[in-house]
Every structure is written in C-alpha cells, then in structure tokens.
Amino acid sequence: MSAPMLSVEDLTSGYGDSQVLFGMSFAVAAGEVVTLMGRNGMGKTTTVATVMGLLRPTGGAVRVEGEAVQGQPPYRIAQRGLGLVPEGRQVFPTLTVEENLVATAANRRPGAARWTVDSVVELFPRLGERRRHLGGQLSGGEQQMLAIGRALMTNPKLLILDEATEGLAPIIREEIWGCLGRLKDEGEAILVIDKNVSALLGLADRHYVVEKGRVVWQGDTASFRADAGVIERYLHV
Amino acid sequence: MAEPILVLEGLCKAYGALTVTDNLSMAVQAGSIHALIGPNGAGKTTLIGQVSGQIAPDAGRIRFAGRDVTDLPMHARCRRGLARSFQITTILPRFTALENVAVAAQAHDGHSFRFLRPAAAEARLNDAAMQALETVGLGDRAAIRAGALSHGEKRQLEIAIALVMKPTLLLLDEPMAGTGHEESERLVATLEALRGSLTILLVEHDMDAVFALADRISVLVYGRVIAEGAPDEIRADPEVRSAYLGEEGAP
Amino acid sequence: MSAPTAEPAGSTGVRWSVPLVLLVLLAAVPAVANAADMGFVTSLATRIMIYAIAAVSLDLILGYGAMVSFGHAAFVGIGAYAVGIASAHDQWNAAVTFPVAIVAAGAFALLTGAISLRTRGVYFIMITLAFGQMAYFTASSLSDYGGDDGLTMWGRSELFGTTPFEDDTAFYYVVLGCLAGCFLFARAVVGSRFGRVIAGVRENRLRMQAVGFNPYVYQLVAYAIAGMMAGLAGALLANHAEFVSPSYMAWQRSGELIIMVVLGGMGTLHGAILGAIAYLTLEEVLSHWTEHWRVIFGPLLILVVLYARGGLGRLIGRSGGDG
Amino acid sequence: AEPMKIGMMLTLSGPPAVLGKHIRDGFQLFVDQQGGKLGGRDVEIVVADDELKPDVALTKVKGLLERDKVDFVAGVVFSNILQAIYRPVTESETFLIGANAGTSTFAGKGCSPYFFSTSWQNDQIHEVMGKYAQDKGFKSAFLLTPNYQAGKDSVAGFKRHFKGEVVDEVYTKLGNLDFSAELAKIAAAKPEVVFTFMPGGMGVNLVKQFKQAGLDKSVTFLSAFTVDETTLPATKDDAVGLFSSSQWTPDLDNAANKAFVEAFEAKYGYVPSLYASQGFDAAQLIDSAVRAVKGDLSDKKAVGAALKKADFASVRGDFKYNTNHFPIQDYYLVKAVKRADGMYATSVVEKVFDDYGDVYASECKMK
Amino acid sequence: MTATLVAVQVLNGLQLGVLLFLVAAGLTLVFGVMDFINLAHGVQYMLGAYLAVSFYGLTGNFFAALVLALLAALAFGLLLEFLVFRHLYDRDHLDQVLATFGVILFLNEGVRIVWGAAPLSYPIPALLGGTIPLMEGFGYPIYRVAMILAGLATAVLLWVVVTRTRVGMLVRAGATNPRMVSALGVNIRRLFMIVFGFGAMLAGFAGVMAGPILSVEPGMGDGVLILAFVVIVIGGIGSIRGAFVAALLIGLVDTLGRSFMTDIFKAFLAPAAANQVGPAIASMLIYLLMAGVLFFRPSGLFPAAGR
C-alpha cells in the first residue's frame, strides 16, 4: 500500500507560549475526502496552518506522500501539491481577479485536466463578470469564490478547504459540493473544514472530530450517522 | 401602523459601470426581524454600508426613526441607535476581547474627552461588556487579545460589540458566517430573545437561521428587490429558488 | 486589567519601575556632575531632557495613535521662536512667553492637523513633513530675526523679575520638572477614555466609527496636545541654547525625534525618554571618541532593531510572552 | 607642564565636511611643523563636529569649555554655528579664533575682545567681484545665490561697488541640484557677467551645468566660494578659466606660502584651499601670541594684545588686524587653472583691493 | 518673460521631472510596490555614483564604469538584503525606518572614509557630449537627452514588469500578504530579495547617471531621498503611472516656480519684498503642492485601490 497523501502524526503546535495542538493525528489518503469538525477555537485552523508550514510545529510529524515536511517553509510544502483555501479568504486585495488566479498558478498534479482561468470562471460565473476588478473590491462571497479558484489554479493533489463555503449563497454552496464530488472522482484528495455537517456527510469518506487540539472521534460517514451521540457530545456546547 | 423605523427611498449606488444598488426602496418595521437575502455580489453589504453611513449613496434618501439621516456620518447615526456588525471581521486586534466591547459601551456612556481617569477601571463599562460577551458565549475569553481569537470567536465578538450598544436598529451582516454549527444555534436563540425589544435587519446565507428568525424577507438581486414577503412566500417563490436558494430551499 | 496599550501584558511592574528609576537618576545628575567637576554634563542632560519632552509628546500620538508626525520639530521650533522673538522685543517674562509658545505651537498643530488628518499612514507622514518644511522655510526667511543664521537671545527668560532659569542647575530642575509633568500627564492620557479612543482608532478606524466615535476630532485633539507639549520643549530649548534657529525645525530634526521614539520603544512613553537619552548620549560619547562615529552608531541602531524587538524600553522591561 | 588645549569646532559631517577638513588639516600641519607645540607649549587639540546644527554646536562647545577647559576655540565654518557659540565662548573669556565664518554682527556691534578672525568679513569676498566688474566696465550682471542669509549678504556685497545694471537677482533654494531653469534665465537675460555665490556641492553642480550648457562662451562667470580647491577636484576642466575671489591662492608669491603649500601637498596629497590657509594661519596666530606671552595664558589682556599684533608670516602676505579684530589684507581676482602636475588650483589674476578693511569696523566699540 | 523662455522652462521642468522619476524608480519598486520603507534608497543612489567614480578611475570608460557600478550596486543591494532587510519585511514600518536610517548613517560615513569628503566627479562620455542649441548662447546637453531616455525607459520597464508580468503580480501580492503567497507555493523571500537587489540597482543606476552633471559627495542622497518620497506619495503609493505623473508635475511646478515666482510677485510687490517672498515660496513649492494634492486626494493622484 502506498503512503497516504497526507498524514499528521502526534502534532503539537501553538502561538508563542500558548500551545494549541496537543498531539493531532489524522491522515488523508489519495482520492479521499476527509473532514475536520469541531467547535470554534478547537484548533482546526491551527492544524491547517501547521501542516502548511505557516506555523512551526513543536513536535510530531507531517508527511506528504510519506515524506516528512515539518519544518519546511510553506512554499516547499505547497509545491508538493497542497492547495490551500484559507480561513478568511485572504485574497490579494491589490490584484485583479484574473491576476489573483494566475499569479500563483501552477501544475502540481500532472496527468489531470488543468484548471485554467476559464474553467474557474465556468464554475463561478460571477467571477467572470468581475475579471478586471480588484480582489479587495469584491463582495465577501465573491472573495470566497476567488480563494477557491486560486487554490484550484495550483492544480493541487490535496485540496485543503478551511471554511471555504463561508458567506456563499446556498446555490453556490451546492455548486461547490458538486465540484468537490467531481474532483474526488478524478482522484483528488480533499481535506474539508466546514460547518455544513449535513452536506459534508454526503461527500466525505471519513471524519475527525477535534477538541482542544486533539482528535477525539474518528470514523467513516456511516459510523458518524450511526453514532448519534457524536454531535451531542463534541459539537454542541 | 406606525411609521417603519427604517425607510429607504430610491437608493442608488454604482461603482463605475457596475450598479450595485439600483433605485432601491424598502421599509423595515419597528420591532421586526427583517432578513435580506440574495446571491453573492447582489449588493447586500453595500446596502448595509449605506444605511450605516459607511458608504455614501449616489442618490436616494434614508430615513431612520422618523428622521432623514442620509447626510449624517456613520458615528452620528450610531449615536442615534443604529449599530452594525461587519461581514468581514472588524475588531481591534491588540485590545482584549473585553476592551473591544468596553470601548463600544464607552461610546454610548457620556463623552470620551476625559483625559485623566483610567478607563480600564470603570466598572460600569466593564460590566456591560462582560455581560455582552457572556451572551455570545465568549465570557471565558474576555482577557484574550482579540487578534488571538479563533475566526469563529472573532465572529462572536463582532456580535457582542453590536449588542452592547443597545441599538434600536441592529444591522447584522452575516452574523452566522464562520461560527460553528452550535454557535449558530446559540446566536439564533439570542436574537430570538431580543425579538420585539429592537429591530434587526439581518443579512445571512444560512437559510436555517433566516427561516427560523425572519418575520419578513426581502430578496436582493443585482441591487434590486425582486421579492419581498413572509418566509413561506419567499421559500415558495420559483424565481428566488432558481436565483438563490437552489435545493436548500426545498421544504 | 491593563490599559489597551502597545505594552505586552504583564509588564505592569515595568510600567512604573523603569520611569521612576529614570527620573531619580536624572534628578541626581547635577549633583554628580558638579562633584565630578563636569558642569557641562548638566548642560548636556538638560538638552537631552528637552528632547525627551518632545519625544514623549511624539510618542503620545505616534506610539498610541499611529500618527507618525514627520513635522514634529516644527512645533519645537515654533515654541523656540515664540520665546526668541519675544526676547528680541524685550519681553522676557516666562509667564507670558511660555504660554504664548505653547499656544502658538498648539495652534499650528491644530491648523495643520486639521488638514493632515484627512490622510493616513505614509501620506500622513509626508503631509506633516510638508508642513514642517513650510515652517522651516518661513523661519529661514524671517530676515528681521536672523533668517537662517538664527537669532541670538541675550539672556534667559525671567519670571516676574526673578531669574530662576539663569543658574544652570536651577534651570536643569525646571526642565526635569517639565519632563516629569509631561510624562505623567501623557501616561494618564493614554490610560483614560480619551487615550483608549486614540488607541482604538489606531487599531481599526472603521470599527471605532461604527461604534459611534468621530476619529477625526479625537485625533486632532491628540495632535494639538502633542504640539503644545513640543512647543513647551521648544520654549525650554530656546532658553537652554539662548539661541533660536530654523535648523530646530529641519526635517532631519523631526526624523531624529522619530528615531528616538522608535529606538526607545514606541507606545511606552518612558521608551521615548530612554530613546532620547540613548540617542543623544551615544552621539555625544561616540563623536567625542571618533570623528567617524556614525559607522559605529549606524550598525548599533540596526542591531537594536534586529535584536531588541520593540526598542530599548522593552529590552529593559522584557517580561516575555507577548504575541 | 600641562599641555595647552585648543578646541576646534568644525563641520565634519554632511556635504560641507570638506571645508572643515581643510581647516583642520591646515591647522594641524602647522602644529606638526612645530613638533606638536604652539608658542613653545605642548598642544592638545580636541576636535568637535558641529554637524551643522547650532544646538549641537552649543552643547559641544560647552563640553570644550567646561569639560576640556580649552584655552582657545578655533575653527567654525558656518555663520549660523558662529552665531550659536559666539556668546558662550567669548563670555567665558576664552579666545575664539574664527578661521572662516565672518558674520557682520561680530565685525560690527557684536565685536568682542575675545574674537579674532583669520579669514575675512563675509561681504569682502563678494565686494571683490563687484569692484572688479565695475572696474572692468561690465554693464549688466545677473546675480545668482542660494536663498539664505549669506546669499543675501553676498548680493549686498557685490552691489556695494558694482554700479551697472543688475538684470536679475535669483535666489535658489539651498541644496539645489538642477540649474537648468536658472541657466535658461541667464541665457534669456543676456547679461555680460553672472555673479554667483554657490558654496559646496551646489557650486559643483552649477559650474558643470553652466559649462555643459555652453554659457561660458557668452557670459563671464564671477563667483565667490564656488570655484576653489574644495570643489575643483569635482569640476575639473569644467571650471578652468572661471573667476573667483580670494585673499589667498596656492601660487601666491611669498616664501611662507611656498613652504606651506609644498608641505601641505606633501603631507595630505591634495591641493590646499583658502580654508586650509586660514586654518594654518589660525595656528600661526595662536603660536605667535603664546610665544609673545611666553606661554602664560593667565593674563587675558596680554594674550589679547599679543593676538592683536598678529606677529607672524601669514601665508597670504600682508596681514594686520583692524579695530574689530578682522584682518586688513589684500584681495585678489583669481581663476581656476590646471597645473602642470595635472592638479587643479586657483591662481591669482590681479589684485583688486589693497590693505582692505571691512565697513563694519566703524560700528565696533573696540579701539 | 518671453514665450521662448517659457517654452524652454516647460521643457526644463519636464526633464527635471524625468530625472526625478529616474531617481525615484528604485524606491517606487521597493517602497511603492513592495511596501518596504527603505530610507537607504538615497545612500544606494549615492553609492552608485561613488562606484562609478572608482570604476571610471580604473577603466577610463564611462560605459564600462556604468556596467561595473551596476553589478556592484546589485551585489551590495543583495548583501544589504541578506544582512538587514530580509529580517524586516514583516515588521512595523517604523522598525524599517530605524534600521534603514542606521544604514544611511553607516554608508554616508563609510563613503567619506573610503572616498574622502571632497566632492568628486567623472566626465560626460564623449559619445554623449555636445549640445543642442535651444536659445542663443544656451544649449541643451545631449547627455541630458540620454538621461531623459534612460528615465523613460526605466519607467516603461518598471511599468511592464510590475503590471504585466507574473513577477510583478507576485510582488504586489507579497506586499499585502507574503504568508499567503508562500502558502500557495511561491518562494516569496527569494523573490523579494531579487526585487530588492533590482531596486538597489535602479538606485545605483540613477546615481551613475547623475554623476556627470551633479557633484558626487557624501550625503548627496539625503535630499534626493525626500524628493523621491514626495514623488511617490503625490503619485499614490504603489502606482508606477502615478509616480511618473507626479515626477513630471513636481519637475514642472518646481522649475516654473523657481523661474517665475519672483517675477510674478514683482507685479504687485516692491522688488525687495518680492525678492524676499518669491524665493521663499518657490522653495516651499513642492511641499505646498504635496499638501495641496493630499488635501484634495488623501491617497495621492492615482490611489492604489483595494489596499
């Protein structure tokens, strides 16, 4: 069996003196859709940031296709095929929509159909109407679309979506779930963090519930549905 | 029926060739929860911006509580009881969560040209702030630097700031966005509890929340209100379904 | 709960200990200097403290309000010229000239601030530079008062016929008193409601507007207060040097004030005092040692930036763990 | 015995640093020639850089007076610095030997028994040019100076003797870089001469651009403190043939000067300027006075009287003091030349004033 | 005041403007686009001129000196980046001010130690000698034409690189959010290093070009630095086009002000008073212009939107 696309082992990390992750462990296999769930402030985003090298882990390992990458600068990790849709959009405000898409475009998943500006615009027609507008002038939802498009344009092997549907209209959310489904069918690995649990259940293979910086529950969709207590126990206040 | 608390008449706003608010008129009844929904980029945030005074409309009038406030700056409108939250989190990152809320309380508690007394020791401000934080579930995070809160917590803080001002009209721009499932539920409960004591204009893409809370819904598309009515009417409207709701609207 | 300042949490002890020690040390300077028969040290320290007043006033708006005034020396210069010009017309009474100096600088701050505060960030830096330069060129063209050669005052201010400034040691304590007063006042201001608004506007202007503050008015008042304090420094400087010159207003001077504040640590107030002391003392000591002192001083500044994050004030009062 | 202490207040940073350097090198040369002594006493020199900031100068001069307890303060390049330190030095009854700046106040009403100049009174250098233009019968002049006090003084000085038409007076901002606009104005006004006072880098820029625009072919260039040995290394051929005024040049024909220039060039490897000569003479002046009082500096009156005699062989030839302690000396029209050894220097063209004193002496109360 | 003179002065104003742009170009890149307050720009300009002096001394050829000086300026820029600047990208603007001020002090003094305090120079290359007659007895040096061309070429080059290439996009993106650029797989640090080196080279280039008409002396970059900031701020930070327009505007206003302000005041003031007021106002003119522009357009002429 080949190594998983991403595996996180006993990861610890934090901000300055305050530790946030206390031994995170999970894995995403190639072509698999995995979710991280958890209440606000439990460390989901911190996990993503640490995986991407934006935060320096204090312990544990991050492996991409079997190779340890912890401690490497973010661009190295990204170049291995990780595409990030960050929390809070973080589009480049002074670049136009088109520039936002092409500036960091790359081909990190050889063999698959490449994302282009045109195919992104096909997915989000709204962006087509705003092509020459600056990222900072877009509405919140438009920025969110742009952030997704920007990550797709790096043609990643593993797509990481941190609250990527925040602020999107219901109909667009559906588009995205559909698109992720297609990507999954093409063999793309996907890590999703999202509050729309019900939509995720239809899409994802496996789920991890995060609490206080570690995984407290894991299982596939069927066992998630079966274990009604999960939501009560970990996702409610 | 009494005059609506907020009346928009012929509001227009364009950015270059892009018309974002297109001769828009609408009214919000005092004491109601009025939801404003619509596709991304329809002009909801821009409308909130114009009502709150952040963005100047190109044409049209805004009446709030019986007075024309079109030419008042944002801070003056706020002092008349009009508060808002921001879709894109707007907080004071190096202030603690408590201070973020306390400074908002301060704005509505006498004047701030006081140069010598330490503000941090003013119990009245801190108490009000603490109460607001507890309402949104951030009570145990009061002493944390706001910049170090998680995204969802920042969203909650945003609401606490708006609440502490005890506004008569509260403009909420996607308050549920970024908050987790259960935090959203808590917020719905909070707003439900406020029903009647103030007016809320709610912009939100979370349809569960909208249908649970709204007395009335306006649907904005390309800067125009294409439909307005009670939740059930809107849910059933085919045009709204195709432009915005998709499957999610299905009963 | 500490006031919303730029200081790291938990440094409350430092908030008082460092400035207190500083003031006590400063108070001892004349005695030590006289004992060591180095009277000029008193003179040097007087000048340093005058600049420290100006630096504290700058830190008040720069460190707490992110208003980087690059024309701050103009306020100092206006204060100095008020006293100098008065002396040229035989008005020596400090009870008259000092208030005039303070009000004149404050008025200039109010006027230029009203325009400058329409802008932010680097634009603000540059527009304040522009006003500073205008003041500079205006002073340089005052032929009646020496033009760019400056104006020699033939004495120091009096107070209703007495001459408390004439004796260098007495004058030193007057300046020290002013410094302590300005420092305590500034410290009170930053912790007050007003100071909280100023800091809030620095953090996020839009947010402050949205909760009901008019940032412009608060910033303008802060700017004028800082201008008045700097005007006081100018009045003292004129008395110290018994000479006023447009060079007090040159942009390099404004730049040095900024450097002092940043060197000492922005947003701490006592950092501004430390910065003034460090900058001017190093300049004095190094330049006495070698003509090429700048090749040492320059890299020193760089090292401070690279390794003493947050300036000398923080280096001394480091309590660890700020985010 | 205790060495005698001399404080030198000079501008040693920023673009004008070269002027301070010349003065110091000139001064130092003489001291070295005397084996580190002046007037038979060991000398310790304390150099202070005023940074061209009056209040810095003031602090530093206090250091010289109170910490170093110097017996003389020498130097001072710029008049605003002299303004700032004049009172503290003279009021502490320390002798101030001005080796450059010659402010009119201190030549007139503000003169002091403790101040002696080894340079000139500001106006005089400019007067030379006015006088020369007048004598030569030039009918029209265009005046170009920086917009500051010394610039305005230079215009006044030039006009004192020049009676022809002044077609225009242009005051540029201090530190001006590009003179195209001014040069075009000159070309349009078609004066016979242009008189300018553009010290330091401004002068270098002006001279180069004047030449590059080809104006030297139609207009006579008269200048003060613009074309000298501090700027010639930069202007080189562009300045050759341009006129200036001075009380001294390297080729001034007297024995003291020959020896001075030769020693200076040997020691420092560059051609001395009038500033260097003034520094050298300042050292000579102190030497002569200390020698006259046999090293005893306690009787200030006696030292003052000895200084007043100026009993030394000035490198500029005749040198004596006026009642206001400014020199009475000869002034020359000079021009820039390329010497046989490839170095550039100024050279005497003709004497314009003989034993000339300044006009402010009458306002000075000293007799 | 003849029409010819006015025309010539307008021309002079424009050429001063292009010169200003040339001098400001490197700063436009590093400060305007990359958002790094680099006060050392002025000393880098100075260093370019001094390097040219030395290389001219060695080779006796202007163009050889130009190339060598550019390479040396680039190398030095990279060294500075390595030692100082790279540690400051994500710092407060004022930290950058303090550190780069340290660089100014060091280099101004270092240059004086190495090359001496006296002004230096090197001649216009023979190839670019000579003048174009403009008015009687007044020619326009061909070298200045070359400088104008160099300025225009720099403007076009910068504009293309910044607005039309991926490097330009990435630099602009990195200026607002370097972490995100990095997280998308681009080595932004290396890119910044290269851009910074290029900026240093542009500064050096301006210095080399200025050498034959200006005096090469310690501190020659200080005044230029302020001018360059004025240019960028009036133009609108981040806008190449704005910087170019602002440079021309400043060149024109300054030149026309210097040329005619006093004459204008003479129309309604006594000559002595006019001579007092005119030059004073003329020296303030660019500051008045800046204050005026910022009063009406608080983010400069061509504000970079979205920032």
Ligand SMILES: Nc1ncnc2c1ncn2[C@@H]1O[C@H](COP(=O)(O)OP(=O)(O)OP(=O)(O)O)[C@@H](O)[C@H]1O
């Ligand atoms: N920049 C920061 N500095 C210090 N602490 C931080 C910072 N960012 C986040 N934290 C803290 O780390 C913890 C985890 O935050 P994180 O953003 O990972 O949560 P999350 O699970 O993504 O929450 P959310 O659902 O709200 O996005 C929180 O307690 C938060 O306060």
Ligand SMILES: Nc1ncnc2c1ncn2[C@@H]1O[C@H](COP(=O)(O)OP(=O)(O)OP(=O)(O)O)[C@@H](O)[C@H]1O
């Ligand atoms: N400053 C601006 N300049 C140019 N266009 C702008 C500006 N601000 C907003 N727009 C455009 O106006 C449109 C409406 O924006 P607005 O933020 O009001 O949308 P919205 O309805 O709130 O959308 P969302 O649901 O995505 O938040 C968008 O298409 C946006 O690109």
Ligand SMILES: [Mg+2]
């Ligand atoms: Mg998160």
Ligand SMILES: [Mg+2]
């Ligand atoms: Mg919106």
